[in-house]
Amino acid sequence: MNIAVCVKQIPDPAVPGKLDADHTLDRSGEPILDDSDAYGVEMALQLADKSGGGEVILISMAPGGAVKGLRTALAMGAARAVLVSDDALAGSDSLSTAKVIAKAVERAGGVDLLVTATESSDGYTGTIPAQVAELLGWPSLTFAKHVELGDGKVTIQRQTENGYDVVEASLPAVVSVTAGVVEPRYPSFKGIMAAKNKPVDAVTVADLGLGNDQVGWTGARQQITSVGAAPERQAGEKVEDDGEAYQRIVQYLEQLKVV
Amino acid sequence: MAISKIWVFAEADGDTPATSTLELLSKARELADTLEAVYVGANADALAGTLGEYGATTVYAIDPGDALPGPIGAAALEALIGEHSPDALLVAQSYDGRDALARLSVKLDRPVLTNGVGLRVDGDKLIVGTAIFGGNTLVDTEFEGEAPFLAAIRPKSFPAEPGSGSAASVVAVPTPDAGRAGEAKVLERHVEEREGPKLEEAAVVVSGGRGIGSAEAYGPLVDELAKLLQGASGASRAIVDAGWVPYSKQVGQTGKVVKPKLYIALGISGATQHMVGMKGSDNIIAVNKDAEAPIFGIADLGVVGDVHKVVPALIEALKAK
Numbered sequence: 001m002n003i004a005v006c007v008k009q010i011p012d013p014a015v016p017g018k019l020d021a022d023h024t025l026d027r028s029g030e031p032i033l034d035d036s037d038a039y040g041v042e043m044a045l046q047l048a049d050k051s052g053g054g055e056v057i058l059i060s061m062a063p064g065g066a067v068k069g070l071r072t073a074l075a076m077g078a079a080r081a082v083l084v085s086d087d088a089l090a091g092s093d094s095l096s097t098a099k100v101i102a103k104a105v106e107r108a109g110g111v112d113l114l115v116t117a118t119e120s121s122d123g124y125t126g127t128i129p130a131q132v133a134e135l136l137g138w139p140s141l142t143f144a145k146h147v148e149l150g151d152g153k154v155t156i157q158r159q160t161e162n163g164y165d166v167v168e169a170s171l172p173a174v175v176s177v178t179a180g181v182v183e184p185r186y187p188s189f190k191g192i193m194a195a196k197n198k199p200v201d202a203v204t205v206a207d208l209g210l211g212n213d214q215v216g217w218t219g220a221r222q223q224i225t226s227v228g229a230a231p232e233r234q235a236g237e238k239v240e241d242d243g244e245a246y247q248r249i250v251q252y253l254e255q256l257k258v259v
Numbered sequence: 260m261a262i263s264k265i266w267v268f269a270e271a272d273g274d275t276p277a278t279s280t281l282e283l284l285s286k287a288r289e290l291a292d293t294l295e296a297v298y299v300g301a302n303a304d305a306l307a308g309t310l311g312e313y314g315a316t317t318v319y320a321i322d323p324g325d326a327l328p329g330p331i332g333a334a335a336l337e338a339l340i341g342e343h344s345p346d347a348l349l350v351a352q353s354y355d356g357r358d359a360l361a362r363l364s365v366k367l368d369r370p371v372l373t374n375g376v377g378l379r380v381d382g383d384k385l386i387v388g389t390a391i392f393g394g395n396t397l398v399d400t401e402f403e404g405e406a407p408f409l410a411a412i413r414p415k416s417f418p419a420e421p422g423s424g425s426a427a428s429v430v431a432v433p434t435p436d437a438g439r440a441g442e443a444k445v446l447e448r449h450v451e452e453r454e455g456p457k458l459e460e461a462a463v464v465v466s467g468g469r470g471i472g473s474a475e476a477y478g479p480l481v482d483e484l485a486k487l488l489q490g491a492s493g494a495s496r497a498i499v500d501a502g503w504v505p506y507s508k509q510v511g512q513t514g515k516v517v518k519p520k521l522y523i524a525l526g527i528s529g530a531t532q533h534m535v536g537m538k539g540s541d542n543i544i545a546v547n548k549d550a551e552a553p554i555f556g557i558a559d560l561g562v563v564g565d566v567h568k569v570v571p572a573l574i575e576a577l578k579a580k
Contacts, residue, residue: 093371126513131364162453167444179500180506223401239562245569250573
């Protein structure tokens with residue numbers, strides 16, 4: 001069972017984000033593995049183990065040939081990576097990105113299951129999993145909080161507004177997993193050392209058989225017309241708890257007539 | 260060519276349209292001459308009255324059987340759009356809405372704009388407003404190229420206001436063959452009993468963050484206070500990521516947007532990720548140990564203190580009343 005996982009390398013969320021002059025996100029710092037994707041990597045490693053082997057292959061698109069985030073996921077236990085990096089990709093929207101990822105999955109070869117997060121932490125469109133599935137002609141089982149493989153099928157518990165549904169499809173398929181459903185392992189020292197020598201297949205847009213006009217600003221077919229500051233919300237009263245602060249809250253609740 | 264015909268991808272909450280659907284119809288009614296809905300589900304007749312009241316004249320109804328609705332919806336929409344040429348399709352940024360819109364964008368080879376919180380028509384342009392960086396920056400983006408324009412709008416972006424339309428006429432559309440995408444079947448449905456209101460619709464929301472210390476503290480602190488105030492309980496991303504509570508409780512950029520009358524943040528520092536989901540609340544109370552926590556910058560009442568002391572005392576006081 002070969003399982004591919006989408007991993008995004010994003011600007012460190014601990015550093016306040018800013019926009020470049022072209023209104024795209026400033027990605028100049030060294031990107032790190034999106035926390036959201038650590039769950040997908042862990043899920044893929046567990047599923048590969050349970051299915052009796054096979055490779056876990058990382059799929060990533062990042063500027064400047066970034067590999068730091070990939071090395072983190074390789075150190076967790078993934079076997080290899082396909083990394084798409086190309087100046088032509090700047091400004092790509094979700095559909096263009098999905099086209100790139102679908103081609104990269106095909107290039108990875110022999111993939112039975114593609115695992116993704118539900119959305120990235122920086123762009124968070126939340127459309128890529130189903131877009132990639134549509135491009136590949138695969139079923140998509142989205143918002144999974146539990147995943148099982150067996151008999152050429154994948155079965156998930158899909159998060160719903162009021163609980164969950166059990167959803168099944170045959171392989172190959174795409175599964176998006178919600179955060180918090182598995183505990184991502186910490187890379188071991190041995191894992192970190194091994195990751196340095198694991199293969200990263202670095203490719204360009206042309207290597208994937210896509211035209212530059214299908215990606216980047218041209219492919220995105222949208223234009224940012226304005227960027228402005230939102231009205232700020234002002235801070236109100238701030239009290240130190242001296243053991244009695246709960247009474248101030250009770251008062252406030254009474255004023256609002258919620259009690 | 261102006262934007263004259265807008266479609267809304269309708270979703271249901273039992274036998275009534277979802278609130279997010281009514282919000283989209285209310286906004287689209289201002290913008291469009293013709294407003295129609297597309298619904299993937301078995302009970303379209305039950306929804307037609309309310310959909311009509313909110314402005315939809317027609318609802319195209321597709322019964323997905325036991326297939327996941329998103330992929331079936333995308334296949335049906337591709338054919339219906341070819342036939343009826345709407346200028347725009349609006350979906351809620353929901354589980355099924357995202358699935359349908361994403362697949363449709365590939366079928367039509369059109370970009371999608373997602374996480375919209377604003378919507379405006381300027382001549383033949385449709386402009387989608389989004390809020391980024393924790394909601395402190397507003398961005399307008401317009402579609403280039405040909406209609407239909409495909410947009411996903413976050414729930415709670417517009418008020419749901421009924422109009423005076425009569426029931427929408429239901430047009431039953433045969434279930435399309437969605438190919439392998441249609442293979443994803445729902446085998447079982449598990450409905451978890453919920454006490455009190457839904458998170459997005461509650462007048463009071465009480466959320467917990469890392470500062471509550473453990474998964475075990477969520478019930479006695481967060482759920483308990485929410486219950487006393489007849490509200491709903493929510494969570495920051497940190498404790499969803501830690502597996503303390505399910506994703507459906509997450510408030511924030513990658514979770515739900517709430518705009519209650521009162522939001523109470525317990526042990527939440529106020530990462531930008533969280534703030535964007537709750538800063539539209541009418542009133543905000545925050546309790547946090549760290550006096551420098553960013554949440555205090557937007558709280559109407561901030562209590563610098565230990566949630567494990569303040570909240571039990573508060574709960575006792577409310578129970579005594």
